[in-house]
Amino acid sequence: MSRLVVVSNRVTIPTGDAKAGGLAVALNDLMERQGGLWFGWSGGSSTDEKRCNVPAIVDHGQVQYATVDLTPSELELYYNNFSNGTLWPLLHSLPEQMNFDRRSLQGYRAVNQRLSDVLLPLLRPSDTIWIHDYHLLAMAAALRARNVNCPIGFFLHTPFPSPDMLSSVPEAALFIRDLLSADLLGFQTANDAENFSASAQRIAGAARLAGGGLQLGNRQIKVGSFPVEIDPRDFAEMAEENQGSPETERLRRSLDGQHLILGIDRMDPTKGLRHRLAGYRRLLETRKEWSRQTTFLQIAAASRQDVDAYQHLRDDLEGAAGRINATLGESDWVPLRLISRGVPRDAISGFMREARIGLVTPLRDGMNLVAKEYVAAQDPEDPGVLVLSKFAGAARQLGAAILVNPVDPDEIADALDLALRMSRPERQDRWQACWEAIKDASALGWGRSFVSALSRAGSEIPRPART
Numbered sequence: 001m002s003r004l005v006v007v008s009n010r011v012t013i014p015t016g017d018a019k020a021g022g023l024a025v026a027l028n029d030l031m032e033r034q035g036g037l038w039f040g041w042s043g044g045s046s047t048d049e050k051r052c053n054v055p056a057i058v059d060h061g062q063v064q065y066a067t068v069d070l071t072p073s074e075l076e077l078y079y080n081n082f083s084n085g086t087l088w089p090l091l092h093s094l095p096e097q098m099n100f101d102r103r104s105l106q107g108y109r110a111v112n113q114r115l116s117d118v119l120l121p122l123l124r125p126s127d128t129i130w131i132h133d134y135h136l137l138a139m140a141a142a143l144r145a146r147n148v149n150c151p152i153g154f155f156l157h158t159p160f161p162s163p164d165m166l167s168s169v170p171e172a173a174l175f176i177r178d179l180l181s182a183d184l185l186g187f188q189t190a191n192d193a194e195n196f197s198a199s200a201q202r203i204a205g206a207a208r209l210a211g212g213g214l215q216l217g218n219r220q221i222k223v224g225s226f227p228v229e230i231d232p233r234d235f236a237e238m239a240e241e242n243q244g245s246p247e248t249e250r251l252r253r254s255l256d257g258q259h260l261i262l263g264i265d266r267m268d269p270t271k272g273l274r275h276r277l278a279g280y281r282r283l284l285e286t287r288k289e290w291s292r293q294t295t296f297l298q299i300a301a302a303s304r305q306d307v308d309a310y311q312h313l314r315d316d317l318e319g320a321a322g323r324i325n326a327t328l329g330e331s332d333w334v335p336l337r338l339i340s341r342g343v344p345r346d347a348i349s350g351f352m353r354e355a356r357i358g359l360v361t362p363l364r365d366g367m368n369l370v371a372k373e374y375v376a377a378q379d380p381e382d383p384g385v386l387v388l389s390k391f392a393g394a395a396r397q398l399g400a401a402i403l404v405n406p407v408d409p410d411e412i413a414d415a416l417d418l419a420l421r422m423s424r425p426e427r428q429d430r431w432q433a434c435w436e437a438i439k440d441a442s443a444l445g446w447g448r449s450f451v452s453a454l455s456r457a458g459s460e461i462p463r464p465a466r467t
């Protein structure tokens, strides 16, 4: 069997400090069970030549983790500026949050090249390579330029924007062409896959093939959607266990019978947190009956703090939370609890089971696994209600949630009011429909479906001639 080589910017070694995020959650399970090599950034930066160019290898279970440091300048140009300051907002169709400068673009491309150089000696001819996410858009092309002939797949964890939106970034065509060096391109939803194909046609001159693929020169590229999944039964079990954990007990006691509204996110401008807080404020201003009857706990783990937009967001949210509590709170009631630290996943699962409402309102999101986890965490006899942005990939599967436009505080307030009043039979019906949509899937199944599509694509597609 071919060895699976996963390449991603963030590598989560189970013994190390795990950074929360959809990619880590989805890939950990797959890698632990399937085994292989996982290559990427160590999470550290240094000027030490060796640490940047000779991978540190850690074996854990069936997985070999190989990581290198970035130099401080690479970290700035590639990670902070171009990946998170340009591509992240672009891919989430939030151009007003986007910065662009040519030096960062060049720094980004240089890191994709350098990581390819470091990976090259670790590769075997029979490997299958799976590259992940927006940090590494240029890597498939870089590997092909180094005569790597293995099947290469690429999966984008974020949304993919319309061709018009994409062309707002100079040199977008470069990235489209680079991606077309892979054999299989995977996206979260059919809409994202379609946006990519339309861009490849318009910007890079690729021809569309019947059956959904693309042709560029003598190469054919498969394009498909592979919605990321969680392990719903494992998560449900964890939530049930943690219902009685000391953390959940303390939270329950502190609520003193109030309904818990829960948000769990990285503190990220795409997550709709400013609007979400405004929606809760609107609820309390317009429906006084929910004063003292609700508590909104928003866990927003600080993230990417060297990027300006993230620092501003943190300041804004802390200010908005203070104002909500100062103007709407009572001497014996604090409406909003904002926590900017990460909380371990097992504790969160217990909080989710306790919550009457899971409030998940990103402005745009590739998938949003928190929405799926919230569904999995519920007690089927007395489930809570998911209030979900219609612009999260997860909304394609979880249409029985209350779907909202995340920029409209009134719509969020209405949805909260509806969810708080909802009868138990309606909550059960909606929950059941959501559960049906996710219950038979798994993170492993998601990974395997991509890898098997890749092995089919790899065997069907003629390799480009080497010079």
Ligand code: G6P
Binding pocket: 010, 019, 020, 021, 022, 023, 024, 133, 134, 157, 158, 303, 304
């Ligand atoms: C999202 C991205 C991942 C990223 C994660 C955490 O889920 O799709 O690629 O790893 O956020 O962000 P960070 O910048 O800390 O890696």
